[in-house]
Amino acid sequence: MSAADRFSFNHATAKFWDQREAVEACARTGAGIGLWREPVQEMGLAATAKLVKDAGVEVTSLCRGGFFTDPTPAAIADNKQAIDEAAEVGAPTLVLVSGGIPDGGTIDTAREGVKDALDQLAPYALAQGVTLAIEPLHPMFASDRCVVATLAEALDLAAPFAPEAVGVVVDTYHLWWDPQVWQGIARAGREGRIASFQFADWITPLPAGVLTGRGQLGDGCIDFKRYLAEVDATGFTGPIEVELFNDTLWSRPGPEVFQETKAAFERVTA
Structure with missing residues (x-):
């Protein structure tokens, strides 16, 4: 399977695009889709599950669980509900953002x-x-969004559990800076813990809204070909999600963003 055939469109890349239309676009092009809980809940869990099943679209992840650095009963209950939602829509993974302090x-x-x-x-x-x-986020998010900042730390957290229960996300946007990332990817492969592989670019200067400053693929400094080679070398052949939080993209029509993102993915992986 070529890299182009592994493309999955994370719905957050066109945040305000109707979920049904996004799934239909993925069906027409053979892409997978990464779903988010809020649109799933808005459409309805059963209706979303039927939508993706009828369309024949692979759900590559559900975002997100986590925010449990203070693991209250309510936080645990919400995460169990998220797990149930992932199972219902056929998502093999629930992406976890751990939460801040x-x-x-x-x-x-x-x-x-x-x-x-x-x-x-x-x-x-x-x-x-x-x-x-477990998704490690760039350390600039450690105080308010995610105290897990490196792939090594995520792997250490996952280690006590079976790989089928707890894995890690390899997200280029959050890991590109880490000089130990290649060793971390190799370790994740050996341990069978790569549960999700995501692409987004790092652009300079960063926009004022850092959270929504992920660049379109090829517009920044990340070496996607090396990431692809390093992850492929582990034997991982799963989907590659493109997940871009970007205000400019969010202001544009979803079909236009989808086509641009798919073309950019094909360029950086060719």
């Missing part, structure tokens, strides 16, 4: 909270046939 906490207590939450959630996910995919 809770009020009154420290980064150390927050990281302990992640371990505690995984202890509670991993058996449930395994029983549902869903892999929890």
Whole structure:
């Protein structure tokens, strides 16, 4: 299978595009789709599951669970619901963004909270046939969104659990800066823990809204061909999601964004 055949369109790339239209575009082109909980809940869980099944579209992930650095009963219950939703729509992975530092906490207590939450959630996910995919985020997000910043840290968190229960996300946007990333990818491959592979580019200067500053593929500094080669060398042949949070893209028509993103993906992986 060529890299072009592994393209999956994460719905967040065209955030305000109707979910049905996005799925239909993926069906016409043979692309997979990464779904988000909010549009799924808006359409309805059963209706979304029927939509993707009838369209013959592979759901490559559901975003997102997590935000459990303070693992309250409510946070655990919400994540169990997210696992159920992933299973219902046929998503093999639930992407986890761990959360930042809770009020009154420290980064150390927050990281302990992640371990505690995984202890509670991993058996449930395994029983549902869903892999929890820990996504390390760039360290600039450590205080408010994700205290897990490196692939090595994500792998250490996953280590106590079966790979079918807990894996990791290899996201170029968040990992490109890490000088140990290639060793981390090789380790993830050896341990069978690559649950999701995502592309987005890092552009300079960063936009004012850093969270929504992911660049279109090829517009920034990331070496996608090397990422593809390193991940392929592990034996991973799964889908590659393009997930772009970008205000400019969000202001444009979804079909136009989809075609541009698919063409950019084909260019950087050729």
